[in-house]
Amino acid sequence: MRIGVSGDHAGFEVKNAVVGWLKEGDHDVVDLGPSEYDPDDDYPEYVFKLAEAVASGDVERGILVCGSGVGASVAANKVPGVRAAICHDCYSAHQGVEHDDLNVLCLGGRVVGPALARELVDAFVGASFSGDARHVRRLNKVIAFEKRFAESQAESRS
Numbered sequence: 001m002r003i004g005v006s007g008d009h010a011g012f013e014v015k016n017a018v019v020g021w022l023k024e025g026d027h028d029v030v031d032l033g034p035s036e037y038d039p040d041d042d043y044p045e046y047v048f049k050l051a052e053a054v055a056s057g058d059v060e061r062g063i064l065v066c067g068s069g070v071g072a073s074v075a076a077n078k079v080p081g082v083r084a085a086i087c088h089d090c091y092s093a094h095q096g097v098e099h100d101d102l103n104v105l106c107l108g109g110r111v112v113g114p115a116l117a118r119e120l121v122d123a124f125v126g127a128s129f130s131g132d133a134r135h136v137r138r139l140n141k142v143i144a145f146e147k148r149f150a151e152s153q154a155e156s157r158s
Helices: 009-024 044-055 070-077 090-100 114-126 133-157
Strands: 002-007 028-031 061-066 084-085 105-106
Touching: 002 009, 002 044, 009 028, 009 061, 009 105, 009 114, 009 133, 044 061, 044 070, 044 105, 061 114, 070 084, 070 105, 084 090, 090 114, 090 133, 105 114
Parallel strands: 002 028, 002 061, 061 105, 084 105
Antiparallel strands: none
């Protein structure tokens, strides 16, 4: 699987570990930065880079690591086509993919330790969308709303 990974200064160490774990699992990893630690960087810069890669199909899924996972999740979900969630338990990490077609996992580098982070990554990348009719129906409602909202915003600007 082609997976994008990104973060900020608060997630820098965990982000680098995630890149290594994914490569060990023979995934095609796209490291979208940062490439070096900068205590003054801002998470939106890296989050949007990854979210756009997911939305465009350049990567199949993404993993974001910031301090708590909250900022990354909020920013990533601003990009149409992205379904990002903070998961600090393994059930949510796989169930989010299976039921909601989650395509971006957000982790708190200051919240989870390395062992749990690895389990969360494994649960996320090892899961597949179920395709069950009820999950497809619900996902289509979310996608339709996203599209309607974007269209109404475009109309209000013209």
